[in-house]
Amino acid sequence: MIRIAQLSCGPEYSGVQKELETAAEMVGAKLIFPEVSLEDIKNVEESFGVEVASGDLNLAMARATRIVENPDLADAVFVATCFRCAEGAIVRSEIRKFIHENSAIPVLSYSFTERTTADTLLTRMEALVTTAKYKGLLSRERQTGLTAGIDSGSTTTKSVIMRDNEVIGTGWVPTTEVLKSAEEAYDAALKEAGVKKEEIEGLGTTGYGRHLVGKHFGAKLIQEEITVNSKGAVFLADAQKGPATVIDIGGMDNKAISVQDGIPGTFTMGGICAGASGRFLELSAKRLGVDITELGKLALKGDHTKVPMNSYCIVFGTQSLVNSLSAGSKPEDVAMAACHSVAEQVFEQQLQEVEVKEPVIMVGGTSLIEGLPRAMEQLLGIDVIVPHHSQFIGCVGASLLVSGLVED
């Protein structure tokens, strides 16, 4: 049983404590509350570095200090405070940094509302548990044998076939019916690789449809996208040793993952506002009358400063887009502004929650929209790597990890 230490303020009074416990139980973990004394709480100014007005936040900081002093107390840490609480947000972020800098325990930070459900938390909790439980498997750096991966995403379904550390076949189709799309992508990858399904020694699945697809194909590994994508990203970018930051802007949600030696340390997964998603770029391409594959090239010719656009909401973002086109803005400027708008949302909402360490690796289908990594580079002031096959990181990660299970 994986023990996740809950350091929080407010979930009981928001009526979501049961949801947190359910999410933990669903992934075979248990929430625990490290014991501290009243003196520990009174001393947080000295031990942690600050004392705040809310007692429950001081308690959370005292618990964080106790975990750092006694790392055997917990396998992972879940830091949670109320959404929209400034004091909570500051403390949550500082606790995350404190544990990250002073221990090797994986941390998940989250801000909840009364609408937070166990399902919302499931992928995050699963990733936290995987990171704590399967460090050996996650530290695997080479793919061996003949294995496959399927990434059943919200917008597209991808598949790869790998043999002896090389990608030998790929398949990529839009997601319609989950199983049908998975069959198509898998068949395309097998065809390109020139191998038969029966020859595959192990299959790993990831993405939204991972459970359905995994069950259908009898997958040896069914894994959430955070750990799998981290692995795939550092493998493809040849950055398996040392720190790295993985940014995956998906069709429905975004992931920002701080990685150390190929293993996720802290991560955030956003998915509330569509203005920060690949879906907005798809919509922008449609409105500009270009194919999504051409949007990036068009954007590179444009200047985002000529078009005011920065919205977390896909509807408001589209309004800005329509208004600027009506006002006579050039399509290339609008295309770059759309890329900048998405990059800025990810920068403002998610990259503040993880340690951004170089190399920064952008992955997923949106990384191929050239304007987007360029916009991210401009915002971060550093180079961003988009590895070859970046749209296949999920299935590459799954294929690599499942080869470890085949060997075992």
Add this chain to the structure above:
Amino acid sequence: MAKVMVYPPTSMILADLVERMGHEALVISKEVRKKVTTPGLDSPPLNMTAEDPKKGLKYAAVDVPSGVRGRMSLLGPMIEEANAAIVIKDNACTLGCTGCARTNELTRLLLRTKRIPLLELDYPKDEGEAKRFVHEIHQFLEELE
């Protein structure tokens, strides 16, 4: 007999003083007990559900954090019911129901602006102050109808 809300609302010492003087003390433990012992709720042991922060909307807007509104769903009705209050300033470390500073600020504000008899005292630091503390509370409660 008056209904006297005490702040911090978790203070058993204040509640005891109020009850000894023949008044009813409004303390949060009574509200929590109702939550814990009412059958049919689905989030034990505290039994707060996502509906509670919605009840708190009566006291704080939707853009106020859910933890504040959830706590206010317990404290707000107590404030409404109170016809007198004792507020202790600079009280010691508080947790749980009183673990959120924003909720505590709102509670103090609502008590102060309710225009009910209100006694505000500093937390006593020594025996002499403690004696004066009890004496002032005694006097305040005696004058209540």
